[in-house]
Amino acid sequence: MTGPSHDTAPPALPAAPTTPAPPTARNVPALLLALRRTEFTGSVTVSSTPGGTIHLEQGLVSAVETPGAPTAETLLLKSRRVGEQEWASAETAASTGRPADAPPARGGDLGTALVAQGTISAAELEAVCVAAAFDGAFALALSPPGSWETAEAAPPARIALRPGIEPERLFEETARRTALLTRLWGPPGELARIRIRPATRPESGAPRIPVRHREILAAATGRRTARDLAFTLGRGVFAVLVDIVRMDARHLLHREPAHPAPPAPSVAPRIPTNEPPPASTGPLPRRVRSGPGARGPGSPSGPSGPGHLPARPERAAAPDGPPNTHRAEHTARTETTEQSEKSTP
Known part of the structure; x- marks a missing residue:
């Protein structure tokens, strides 16, 4: 008795209908x-x-x-x-x-x-x-x-x-x-964004205004563009734009200024209102000369407070040699200087 053969391929299914891909185009x-x-x-x-x-x-x-x-x-x-x-x-x-x-x-x-x-x-x-x-x-x-x-x-x-x-x-x-x-007029895209309203004083002595122009004047409220007027009157946008250009040449319309764009939000850090503002920076503090009689921030009559630098500390003694040697060298230099001043005519 022989088993079923595994070499027989299953029947092929009918191919599903494919939709052709849309052509590629640059515009x-x-x-x-x-x-x-x-x-x-x-x-x-x-x-x-x-x-x-x-x-x-x-x-x-x-x-x-x-x-x-x-x-x-x-x-x-x-x-x-x-x-x-x-x-x-x-x-x-x-x-x-x-x-x-x-x-x-x-x-x-x-x-x-x-x-x-x-x-x-x-x-x-x-x-x-x-x-x-x-x-x-x-x-x-x-x-x-x-x-x-x-x-x-x-x-x-x-x-x-x-x-x-x-x-x-x-x-x-x-x-x-x-x-x-x-x-x-100019770029049609800019003209289509203009909002119009009737002029206060139309051109004096102007001939009779056509019916389609009177309809635009009646529908122009200062908040409508050419697209809004076209939907209101049941006319094409292009036809309304052409009439707006002709009416503007006859001073029958007034263009509303464009609304400025809202300012961008500030990204600067905010200062809490419950805290005092920082102290204003004044001029640089005056440097205090150091010395035995200098007044530092710790003295009663010296400046103490923000904005003042502390007195410069005294220069430390030279670390080389004992203190007596440094004092003897200083005394010898002083005596030599006095003798040279006496010998000078």
């Missing part, structure tokens, strides 16, 4: 171009200030969502192109017939529902989605990006542009807007 534009070549569908999350998410379908940009600019949903609701009741009806229609545990479909269902119920035309919805994507990309470019991360299972955009925008077209439009504002 976000290079990454989007690489994802376009691979027809990537998912999202790219950019970590910066304020950061945001770029949605891609087959490598095309379908939406750009960032806290720095209004999305297509915000533009439709804040501008009152779509009412709240119509929006709620479209949300219900977009979710009807989908199982509760099913993952959300790729973006665009809500926009399709809005068009199907006649709330907005397909051409107008496409124009709003394109404007929101361009404005979101411009808002991302106002600050240097940090890191980024790609994800295929990211939640889709609620309103997506189909077909999407080529990444190259997105870069060209962002560069054009940045160059325009730089030529008209």
